[in-house]
Amino acid sequence: MSAQSSLDPEHFKKFRDFLHAACGIFLAENKQYLVTTRVLPLLSHFGVADLGALVAELERQRYSPMRDAVIDAMTTNETFWFRDTxxxxxxxxxxxxxxxxxxxxxxxxxxxxxxxxxxxxxxxxxxxxxxxxxxxxxxxxxxxxxxxxxxxxxxxxxxxxxxxxxxxxxxxxxxxxxxxxxxxxxxxxxxxxxxxxxxxxxxxxxxxxxxxxxxxxxxxxxxxxxxxxxxxxxxxxxxxxxxxxxxxxxxxxxxxxxxxxxxxxxxxxxxxxxxxx
CATH class of the missing domain: 3.40.50.150 (Vaccinia Virus protein VP39)
Incomplete structure (x- = not known):
């Protein structure tokens, strides 16, 4: 089973809702791989069992290092000097x-x-x-x-x-x-x-x-x-x-x-x- 397909659909939906409410980012259905590669590695670091438990903690702790780390992971920080000139x-x-x-x-x-x-x-x-x-x-x-x-x-x-x-x-x-x-x-x-x-x-x-x-x-x-x-x-x-x-x-x-x-x-x-x- 691939990492993407192993994401629980309900957990993914809750995470999408959290991300949209927290910072306005709309995560399309085909972006599950972003959660798999960027967020799932944080589970063991913060001692939570799965994505559903992570969302529950994120909603409970409005301001926390966990919340900052998750939003950091899902934010694209692509930048250049003098971009577009x-x-x-x-x-x-x-x-x-x-x-x-x-x-x-x-x-x-x-x-x-x-x-x-x-x-x-x-x-x-x-x-x-x-x-x-x-x-x-x-x-x-x-x-x-x-x-x-x-x-x-x-x-x-x-x-x-x-x-x-x-x-x-x-x-x-x-x-x-x-x-x-x-x-x-x-x-x-x-x-x-x-x-x-x-x-x-x-x-x-x-x-x-x-x-x-x-x-x-x-x-x-x-x-x-x-x-x-x-x-x-x-x-x-x-x-x-x-x-x-x-x-x-x-x-x-x-x-x-x-x-x-x-x-x-x-x-x-x-x-x-x-x-x-």
Missing amino acids: YPFDVLKDQILPELCNSATSVKIWSAACSSGQEPLSISMAVDEFLQGSPGALRAGVEVLGTDLSPSMLEVARRAEYDRASVLRGLSSQRLQQYFDAIDDNRWRAKPSIARRIQYRALNLQESYGGLGRFHVVFCRNVLIYFNHDLKHDILTRIHRSLEPGGVLFLGASEGLAGASDLYDMVHCNPGIMYRAK
Whole structure:
């Protein structure tokens, strides 16, 4: 009997319901293998007999290391430096110049920051803009990185990456300019880049009211895991978090999920950004 077919159907259904309620991820019927490979190995670690018992414990303990570990295991934390390139170029070449006269600090939110590559890429792009426009953005730039995963946020806060990580989209020039070598295989982001960023845990199903207002939001490659109604809800609440005319970047395969009345689509050639109406 294969590991996938050995999953009790009722236990799998309960786990799907838990995952959807906990973090909005919709797990299709054909994704049993993800539970088999990512979650079942945790059973012995936490001393539970089967998937059904695990779900019962997860529902009983709303906040626990077990819950964090399970959500970590089921969250895809695929990330790159300067992913898709164009959002960072548009930020440098168009958006930041538009905000040079802002009386308040420019606020940028990386809404699914994973292990920190996106907010650090944003901070590097800001620095590159300031190198070409010294004295601009006098009120400063604040970057907020949020994520569901406690373990990913811990990595992001350390801002330390191994060779395999830095090779995923980080040029040798930027590595030399913005990172300090720890040893032959590890680098740490320079304080001048890392200190611009604050991190906090956030489930995108929760309220964003305490985050403040933003000039730019990066919410990329996370909406693909949610159903249509939750996507629409998240995009609506992000709109309320944006300053008038603020910019939203989505992933290359993501769209507005029925929220086109809230945003104007702007072609960047290449790529697309969305301005809050």
